[in-house]
Amino acid sequence: MTDHSKQTANKDISFNLIKLKEEVYDELTQDILPFWAEKMKDLERGGYFGQMTGKNQLIKNAPRGGILNARILWTFSSAAFYLKNNAYLKEAEHAKEYIFNHFFDEEFGGTYWMLNADGSPADTKKQIYSQAFFIYALVEFYRTSGDEVALKKAKELFSLIEKYSFDKDKNGYFEAYSRDWLLLDDVRLSDKDANEKKTMNTHLHLLEAYTNLFRVWKNPLLEMQLKNLIDLFLDKIINFETYHLNLFFDENWACKSFIQSFGHDIEASWLLDEAATVLGDVGTLQKVRNVVFRVADAAVEGLREDGGLMNEKDVVTNHLDTNSDWWPQAEAVVGFFNTFQLSNKESYLKKVFNSWNFIKENLIDKENGEWYWAVSKDGHKDTLNDKTGFWKCPYHNSRMCIELINRIK
Incomplete structure (x- = not known):
């Protein structure tokens, strides 16, 4: 390629990046x-409504999940x-304000899993995955507001997780506890999950939460445990034969799953990089x-020709879930942009543009707002699952936008 051709190509990339931003x-x-x-805020009872169906019907009396809030x-x-x-x-x-008034357990500490629509506790269990998201959110609120009470609450949640959930013998974190912090027999996040003592998913979002907390609090124990979480991914969770993530483990870290989750692969690729960068250990x-x-390249195995990222593959049966749920698409944009920034390889940037175009064409509900839950391989938009709900939140898609706004200079 001549110097003139390189300059033209670089101008094209710059133009496309500005347009993407x-x-x-x-x-x-x-x-x-x-x-x-405008559509989800509850002005009467506070907080936000717990559900809108895929057909855009607002369910005002739906329970309110801790993860959503x-x-x-x-x-x-x-x-x-x-x-x-x-x-x-x-x-x-x-x-x-709603979280402080309703989600915190003032007697035993931690946050409730779910509330009734009136703000009373509906499920008081302490799922570590959920505690991690409250840390993540409270720190972000502190960063923008300077609210010391929010930071204090985040530190308290960190201490509770370390006190009750951290496995001092075998390493890692157990999944779920009763209101008074007794380890539960059924520790699943949802019905589709395996009932195993340790999961990739909880460790990934603890990594995310501890990274954000370490930005503002250089506590020695936090530093040690953040590094330990990174090492757990490198030593236990990443399958070094395939470079996909293993998803479920027993207490001794024996793998108990045969599913490859392409969305979690690409999400972990950039969250691990972010965690190590914030940690600052060379x-x-x-x-x-x-x-x-x-x-990231392992996640590429899940890309469809139209730019959509499939959900997952069962490596025992070779069954592919070819649907493209909303959140893996958002994580694909960030993950492939991160690898582009680290490598300057245009092949990764092309995947970013393809993923974003897929989102624009298939997932954004241009008439009613927000994103559909999923789109099938044949282009059918999922209106059976929620538009908003316990799991359908403004986090993956908003974070994708914020990350690209910040990364594209």
Whole structure:
């Protein structure tokens, strides 16, 4: 390629990146955030409604999940922090007030799994996955507001997780506890999960939460445990034959699953890189960088020709779930952009554009707002699953937009 051709190619890339940045900015500020602020906010009882069906029917009396509320708090806090918008801070304050008034267990500590629509506890179990998201959100609220009480609550949750959930003998974190912190027999996040003592998913979001907490609190124990979480991914969770993530484990870290989750692969690739960067340990960062591309490339196996990322594969039966749920698509955009930034290889950037175009064409509900739950391989949009609900939150898609707004200079 001649120098002139290189200059032309670089100009084309710059133009396309600027266009991408403008489009995700508009998606965040004109679609996702207004949808949640205008359609999902409960002005009578506080907080946000717990469900809207895939056919856009608001269920005002639906239960309210801790994960949903923590992710709403994180979303508006992060938008306020990076976009310097006071309207988003007010939304974050609305979410934070409801969480403080209803989700915290003042007697035993920690946060409840689920509330009734009136704010009373519906399920008081302490799922570590959920505690992690409250840390993640409270820290983000502290970063934008300076609210020391929010940071104090995040530190308390960290201490509770370390006290009750950390396995001092075999390493890692157990999954779920009763209200008074007794280990439960049924520790599943949802019916589709295996009932195993340790999971990739919980460790991934503890990694995410501890990374955010370490940004603002250089506590020695936190530093040690953040590094330990990174090492657990490198030593136990990443399958070094395939570079996919193993998903479920017993207490001794024996793998108990045969599913490859392409969305978690690409999400972990950039979250691990972020964690090692924030940790600031040169040796750890080098070890992570040695595997980031391989984990991202493993996720590529799930890409369809139309740019959609399939959900998962059962390696025993070879069955493919060819649906493209909303969240793996968002994580694909960030994950492949991260590998592009680290490598400057245009092949990764092409995957970013393909994933974003797939989202625009298939997942964004241009008439009613927000994103559909999923789209099938033949293009059928899923309106049976929720538009918003216990798991359908403004976190993956908002974070995708915020990450690209920040990364594209």
